Every structure is written in C-alpha cells, then in structure tokens.
Amino acid sequence: MSTSYLDIRIRLHLENAGIVNLHLLAIPAFDRHTGQVTFEVASKALDVLCESWRDMLIGISTDGEKKTTGRVSGVAARFQQVCRPRFIRIWCGAHQLDIVLQDAYTHFGKETFYIKLTAALGYLGRQQNLVKDMRSQAPKVADTRWESMSSVSAWFKAHKIALNDYFELKKPSCTPLPCWWVQIMIINHFAARTTITFK
Secondary structure, three states: OOOOEEEEEEEEEEOOOEEEEEEEEEEEOOOOOOHHHHHHHHHHHHHHHOOOHHHHOOEEEEOOOHHHHOOOOOHHHHHHHHOOOOOEEEEOHHHHHHHHHHHHHHHOOOOHHHHHHHHHHHHHHOOHHHHHHHOOOOOOOEOOEHHHHHHHHHHHHHOHHHHHHHHHHHOOOOOOOHHHHHHHHHHHHHHHHHHHHHO
C-alpha cells in the first residue's frame, strides 16, 4: 500500500467473446508521476506485449487527474498523438462521482460535519478498551475514495448508543452534538445510494 504504482487495465474486442475487460498490470512507480513518465512506462509495457498497439488502440479512459487529462502533455493527449485518428478519450464516471461526493461531504453542515467526523474517528481509533468491548473498530474514511463514507456512516449508525454513552462518560473535545447524529443518519442514507451508483 505504501508503494506508488501505475495500474493498467485493457478492454479487448474478441470475435468469439465480445468485449473482455482485463487487469493487465500494476507497475511500481518510483519516478515522478508526470504525464510524460506515466506515458513512457505504459507505452514500454504495451511495446513488450504487442508492438503494433498504436494501430490497435482506439481510446483511453482516465481518472480525470490533471496529469492524465491535460490537453498538451497529459497521458491521454500523449496516447492520442501516437495512435490512429478518431481516438476516444474517456474521463472515468466513478472518478467524476467521487469529486462530487468530496465536495458534498467536506462542505456538508457548513464544513463542521466532516471536521467533527475525522476528529471522532481519530479519537475512537485510540480507544483500545472501547474497541475490545464493542468488538468492532471504526472504519477509516478515505479522502481518495469517498465511497468509504458509506461504511463509516453505517458503523456510526449501528453503534450509536454505545458510542454516545462512551462520549458522555469520557467527554472528549470531539464529542458530537445531537444535531451531528442527525447529520450522520442523513449522510448514511445518501452514501448508501451513492454506493449503488458506484457498483
């Protein structure tokens, strides 16, 4: 998990099987993550697999990051320059939804909801006796995959009584106000719907 890598998936159209979606390769990336470096690493891997890939590749799907979508030096632009005309560039729908969720979650409740959530998660993660008594540990919210908010909000919902009692007993500075518990229920309802969309 601590090693940066370039993940390459390919979709092939085969006469007998139709469209096949394959995880091709995860390449450790120790160099800077510029569009040029990413393109060079990916094209070298494709050269090994099929020298004529430039004539066969009809499109690329990226996650929407600037280094992949830049018009001049982005990864997609570099592939478009070496492939056949009418090359298709697709910006991943899941990444676009993730950007919307990031904005929604971080600004919900005038930005105090997310601040209180991360503070509570940090505090609860250090309470080993509570974790042992509950036989459950709070999941982590990942600011690179906002789909994680579904499991986090569901965990708070499932353990609301035990957590509320613990906060009342210990009175840490991150103790959520009653309105925060209403917000977590709203987020849980919303996050469950977005998880369906992601899947």
